[in-house]
Amino acid sequence: MKRVGLIFGGKSSEHEVSIVSATSVFKNFPEEYEPVPIFITKEGRWKFVKSPWELENGKEFSFLPWQGENLSVEIDIYFPLLHGPYGEDGTIQGLLELAGVPYVGSGVVGSALGMDKAFMKMAFEKEGLPVVKYRVLRKWERINMEDIKREFNLPLFVKPANLGSSVGISKVKDWNQLGDALKRAFSHDYKILVEQGIKAREIECSVLGNEDPQASLPGEVIPYREFYDYEDKYIKGKTRFKIPVKLSKEVEEKIKNFAIRAFKAVEAWGFARVDFFLQENSIFVNEINTIPGFTEISMFPKLWEASGVPFKELIRRLIKLGFERWEKWKKAG
Template sequence: MKNIAVVMGGYSDESVISLRSGQLILNNLDRNKYNVFEIHILTDGWNAIVNGNKFPINKSDFTFTQNNEKIKFDTIINTIHGTPGEDGHMQAYWELLEIPYSGCNFYQSALTFNKRDTLSVLSKFNIPKAKSVYVSKGNIISGEEIKAQLGLPFFVKPNQSGSSLGVSKVNDLVDFEKALDYAFAEDNDILIESYLKGTEVSVGVLNFKGKTTVLGLTEIVSQNDFFDYEAKYLGKSEEITPARLTPEVEQRVRETAAKVYEALGMSGFSRTDFIVMNNVPHFIEINTNPGLSGQSIFPQQAEYAGIAFSDLLDNEIELALKRKLLWKK
């Protein structure tokens, strides 16, 4: 049987969510097919967790030793949210070691983790999106200028962050400086985007059996001013699957989500967020390691699509092994 490493954690504030996501994967991998290992990559160390005991990961070859036996991994299922597992760092490292891994490759991971660069690529494919202004830390920025360009309200976001960490909705310029500080605490570069008034929809997309597959559309109804961390993970939102859209608009969202996935060269799990305004889906962001905890949207959409989560994981392992064959060419 193949040794499968389920890698979770990370170095950002999203590590707690990642650890929950990892548990869902551990619970759904078929133990009759695989030897499954829980791997934590955290700021205090890299460890395999076996029966509650920690065994240090050897960073030179991503193995660990148990009872004088060196354990190597045939495939890695990566469920780290944020750095270093969603921004391309771990993917590049595993590729150098020639260990196949789930999800998209290191370039796509780095690209999609950078909101500005993702928007730049998608602009070439005529994907509707909000107006935006990009600002680096230390630059002088005028709230009045932003208001003149984008109007009120607008959003202030870290350029590289997930789970809505560091995101603020600015309804009045009196809150602008506070929003900047909040975003810059997460990243040295920020994105300021115009407000899109419409229905928020999150769409699960993946490569399943060689085909770009849209799992389902989930409508997000936040109790807060927007779909922030509290709404996502602390029950302050209603998630409605399928989204309450007309058949025509639903089809438009599905087609746009698939177009985004393919335009960015994706593989593996993804969750793409849109605001449907005037019946047109406007791209917000794509998440290439979507949350897989009990509160997460992607597993709900898989269930709605009638695909067993264990089958999705088998598919990810198969894709990872096929990718390794391409490395050899």
């Protein structure tokens, strides 16, 4: 039986979400594979654990490929179920590449582009996908507030380039909040984005596949708070979801088409969730998540379920896609 190393936890602020994702995946694992849970602590230590809900004990090990003898367990493919930095951003994928082992999902480039909101938008624009007006700022640049005021209308959003879960994001509704919003975003990253705030519905679409990816039916997120922030996502939990959401045929087809193009634009592999803003009939691509939330109630699996792919089958397909990509990618040398 093939063994699948389920890597979860991790150093990002989405540590807990990752544990919930891994728990759902572990409990619904396809019978023909054996899951091997690998937990990364908040400090970044790796250990084999019994299950994603028994994290106390477990043998610690090193995964660094240059440290000689390290892995005592044979694993056929790895499945990183980590969200945010040090997991969804290409770093783990790079480590797995160095180690020369197959893994599920996007490679280094797709993961990195999918995490960096500045480069992600460039990739989308190059593909001709509509994105809201934005500007990238770096910590060491001299920032002229007057330029920002001239370029954008209120409200606007200020976000760190490389985080997820709405961490460090502010909605600026009054110009005198701009300074604090910039400071807050810069406390998380050297690179940030200023974005035109728009009043729009939030539509999401799941994508599955390698070189010929398919899109699911779209779903809608209806945030409870001012915007879909960290608290709304994980603490208050009052956000409502429409899975799937009924849209006009034309808009639905466009969303699906944009989702696939966004997936290809960043060179994602295996799976992703693409998030949109829908303003009457205008569609903007907001972002792509290359390791989307994967709990039983998460948008990514729920949309596939609504599109005819049940949870367990989804995991099965992802593992298969991981092996297939590995075969295709086998490089010289």
